[in-house]
Amino acid sequence: KNEVEQSPQNLTAQEGEFITINCSYSVGISALHWLQQHPGGGIVSLFMLSSGKKKHGRLIATINIQEKHSSLHITASHPRDSAVYICAVRSTLSGGGADGLTFGKGTHLIIQP
Amino acid sequence: EPEVTQTPSHQVTQMGQEVILRCVPISNHLYFYWYRQILGQKVEFLVSFYNNEISEKSEIFDDQFSVERPDGSNFTLKIRSTKLEDSAMYFCASRVAGAHEQYFGPGTRLTVT
Numbered sequence: 001k002n003e004v005e006q007s008p009q010n011l012t013a014q015e016g017e018f019i020t021i022n023c024s025y026s027v028g029i030s031a032l033h034w035l036q037q038h039p040g041g042g043i044v045s046l047f048m049l050s051s052g053k054k055k056h057g058r059l060i061a062t063i064n065i066q067e068k069h070s071s072l073h074i075t076a077s078h079p080r081d082s083a084v085y086i087c088a089v090r091s092t093l094s095g096g097g098a099d100g101l102t103f104g105k106g107t108h109l110i111i112q113p
Numbered sequence: 114e115p116e117v118t119q120t121p122s123h124q125v126t127q128m129g130q131e132v133i134l135r136c137v138p139i140s141n142h143l144y145f146y147w148y149r150q151i152l153g154q155k156v157e158f159l160v161s162f163y164n165n166e167i168s169e170k171s172e173i174f175d176d177q178f179s180v181e182r183p184d185g186s187n188f189t190l191k192i193r194s195t196k197l198e199d200s201a202m203y204f205c206a207s208r209v210a211g212a213h214e215q216y217f218g219p220g221t222r223l224t225v226t
Contacts, residue, residue: 031213041202043156043217050213086156090213100146100158100169101215 002027002091006104014112019074021107023087026068033101034061034072035086043086046072077111084108115139117218119205125224126195134190134221136205145188146206146215147180149173156204162188195225 003026013019023032034046047054047061049070054061058077063070074081088101118137126132138145147159161168162180179191188207192199202222206215 033213033215035217040219041150041222042219043204045214045216048214088156099144099213100161100171101148101156102158103148103156105155 002029002089002102004087004089004102004104006087006107008107009105010108010110012110012112013077015078017077017111019077019081019109019111021072021085021087021109023070023072023104024068025087025089025102027091029065029068029089029091030099031090032063032070033088033090034070035088037084037086037106039083046085074109079111079113082110117205117207117216119203119218119221121221122219123222123224125226128197128225129194132192132195132223134192134203134205134223136188136190136207136218137186138188138205138207139209139216140186141209142207142216143210144168144208145180145182147190148204148206148217149201150204150220151198151201159190159203192223195223197225199223200225 005024007022032049036044036046049063058075060073084106086106087104090099120135145162148156150156158171160170160174160180177193181189202220204220205218208215
């Protein structure tokens, strides 16, 4: 069974700060997702990674498969980035359509103006 | 841009009643999922569905739960006899064949009283 751990659980920062959220997992994966959940509850997919690094606007996601670790970075953070950021993985034990994701508990990020 | 839709957005039901939560996945997607999130907890996988059958289900998905794709567009989750502990946000997701990225619906908040 894959365990997904995120840190920190809560993070409050000032507008403009560089933000890093970490995710580690216990078994091999075929894909890792970074998701964003706003107070209304809806979930938005930010990135899907299987190796290396991806960048979208001010968001950067990296993954180190050997170390079983991923990071989500936000540059020039803004109050509208305030949300819960969730890491979720698809285990390599899954095959075909059997690919339900295992989720971390999320990191609650607040960016103060 | 195509999106996953879910209805209703909020459902209130009495303990012991049957509920059906509805999802319309993105039209060319072939893999479908249900997840749930109890208030204050992490998102949990319930079931995945492909080619008109369940591909994988979690321990949570017991005999009280069932899924169906009654026509070419809807994907439903039925809870036969609701319990208080079924109160949660239920998310539907879908993905296209050959890609890992899952697209999430906005969720249905189920409240069992």
